[in-house]
Amino acid sequence: MISVVLIGAGNVATHLFKAFSLSNQASVNQWYSRTLKSIEAYKTQVEITDNLSQLKDADVYIIAVSDDAISELSSKLPFEDRLVVHTSGSVGIYDLDKKLKRGVFYPLQTFTKGADVDFSTVPICIETIKKTDYHILKQLGQAIGSKTHRVNSDQRSALHLAAVFVNNFTNQLYRVAHEITESKGAEFDILKPLILETANKVQDLSPYVAQTGPAKRNDKKTIKKHLKSLDSEHHRTIYELLTTSIKKTHGTSTGSATKRSITKNN
Structure with missing residues (x-):
């Protein structure tokens, strides 16, 4: 004992x-x-x-x-x-x-x-x-x-920093999503199955492979529509920042043959 x-x-x-x-x-x-x-x-x-x-x-x-x-x-x-x-x-x-x-x-x-x-x-x-x-x-x-x-100390520090991204920052994005749905009278609860599926997906796939959405496929029309519909400048800034990050990660605008192949296979 x-x-x-x-x-x-x-x-x-x-x-x-x-x-x-x-x-x-x-x-x-x-x-x-x-x-x-x-x-x-x-x-x-x-x-x-x-x-x-x-x-x-x-x-x-x-x-x-x-x-x-x-x-x-x-x-x-x-x-x-x-x-x-x-x-x-x-x-x-x-x-x-x-x-x-x-x-x-x-x-x-x-x-x-x-x-x-x-x-x-x-x-x-x-x-x-x-x-x-x-x-x-x-x-x-x-x-x-x-x-x-x-x-070791470096690994623990990296895990703590990564935890801020997957927990604290993600929770803040939930809050932004709640504000967006609330502004139009939609129910945030309708998104909960999607939240669970997103979390479940990375149990078996890497976050890179699991990524979907308009930023990854460089859907400029949808991205422009989303930005126009956001009433809050703060929300637009977050949307643009994350869209840019996803594009950079997946090489959406580079035309890389390797990136195109990965996107096609997924």
């Missing part, structure tokens, strides 16, 4: 606590938050504290706080040579205080309080300095049913 102390009370910490609570291979010995009220609802399930000097012994200490607070918080931990990890995709492993055994336990998923998360579908990206620490974190990830991936 791997023992864990959680440090932080945000979305990631809350979902990790719930996942560990369901595991028979890992357990949370204690949960720290500088504001007890944030985790008071769980006091009957786990010991809670707002005092760093009272932290219990554990195999792994997981810091799940805002990126800006990780370094300073790790320096305040009242012990040395214990395995302490953070859950950030963008903060460096060396931002943790050097008195500690340092690692990263990064669940690559979007977390929202109140929304259930199945950790069997959440990849855990692991980075450590020592091999022995990696094996502990791998076991910890497996204890909550997750598939683990060993990554």
Whole structure:
């Protein structure tokens, strides 16, 4: 049984606590938050504290706080040579205080309080300095049913950046689409099967092969019509930017024999 102390009370910490609570291979010995009220609802399930000097012994200490607070918080931990990890995709492993055994336990998923998360579908990206620490974190990830991936700092940073594109930016495009449908009294919900099919398609095809639409086929008439129908200058800018990007990716305007062949086969 791997023992864990959680440090932080945000979305990631809350979902990790719930996942560990369901595991028979890992357990949370204690949960720290500088504001007890944030985790008071769980006091009957786990010991809670707002005092760093009272932290219990554990195999792994997981810091799940805002990126800006990780370094300073790790320096305040009242012990040395214990395995302490953070859950950030963008903060460096060396931002943790050097008195500690340092690692990263990064669940690559979007977390929202109140929304259930199945950790069997959440990849855990692991980075450590020592091999022995990696094996502990791998076991910890497996204890909550997750598939683990060993990554280095550059790979983790790239994954975090890519995640912004596939999650945050995509969600903003959903919002733009909602504004467009709303402006004409159409139902956004009608688009949901298309959203699901688009996500499902890239499970088996590369995004390059899966691409369709007027920009890829250089349908100038449709593109012009779309731009004319957009009332918002902001929406037109986004449309033009993404259309240009798709054209550049697929060589729509270059006449490349290779690109034409790929387009024809798809």
